[in-house]
Amino acid sequence: MVIYGTAILSGCLLGGYFLGKWMGNLVGIESDLGSVGIAMLLLIGTCGLLQKYGRLKPPTESGILFWSSIYIPVVVAMSACQDAYKAISSGWVAIIAGFATVALSFVIVGIMSRLPYSEHAADEK
């Protein structure tokens, strides 16, 4: 049943929201700590387990895959709901500060993604 997949997905997101919020409270911040990331790990774990025991049938999968394939339109809707007018009309401090940060960040990503690495080094840490 397709709904099984969507139910698993929703359950994982609820679990992620809960754990993220709880961890946020634990360290005393008014924000969640990684709820989406936690939900992703829950989903990967749950589906991995189900696959292992052959319980993840194609209809179940399609209940998850639909949502992942609707991702880009959802992001388009999200971008249409940004406070873009404020961003472009807020004056130079915000624009320059935002621009400087993004420029610097792109440079850092460029450098870091070119760093050589070995899987062994990653294991040690």
Added chain:
Amino acid sequence: MIPSILDTFTAVLDKNGLLLAFSIVGLTVWLAYWVSERLTFGRIHGSAIAIAIGLAAASLGGWLTGGKNGVADLPVLAGVGLMGGTMFRDLSIVATAFGVQFHELVKSGFIGIVSLLLGLLLSFAAGGAIAVVFGYRDAPSITTIGAGAATYIVGPITGTAVHASSDVLTLSVATGLVKAILVMVLTPWLAPSIGLNNPRSAMIFGGVMGTNSGVMAGLAATNPKLVPYGAMTATFYTGMGCLLGPSVFFWIVRSIVGS
């Protein structure tokens, strides 16, 4: 009295905002892919164009209504707000993790954490430095604008905690918005030159940039396969920022500027 056809039409649209949102977004995406294929010959990805149209519409919506939710503040387009809201967005983004290679996540876990801390430090430093250039000299203002350069959520949360003035809070939100929008627009253009083409660099990207909406939209327009990896690290960024902003970063700024 029988309502006019126009009244009936608007009544149906008003009551079914989400359906209207799906239709409009679908049309937008179709238009964007058509433009991508026919006018740019595939050089600019369709989703990048769709996101740009979304942002343009959002600016127009903000200008028309004076609200802060883009087109969603127009009553007839409120459904777009639901479709692009946190719940739908998170549901579909978590779904992209289905099929993610778990060993890729583990393999890049360490560099992901490094990029997270480096990205936060960098944003605070860059935002704070610009604040100083523009004449802000007190620790709460510098820290808050620096926090806004992290994300538009870290900014006001940090600002409230360190008692910054309300115009500085607004400025920090605006800084975060500028960042998110720049990341959305620039990522597909810059991806080839920063080596953003594999799970590991996507995790670094998510950690350094941190702005959820920017990372998610930027990667979607670059290569949807990379989305879950970037989202994985970016999702910890705002929380970490809210943790470090009013504590460690405020302390550093205060020990430099003295008040």
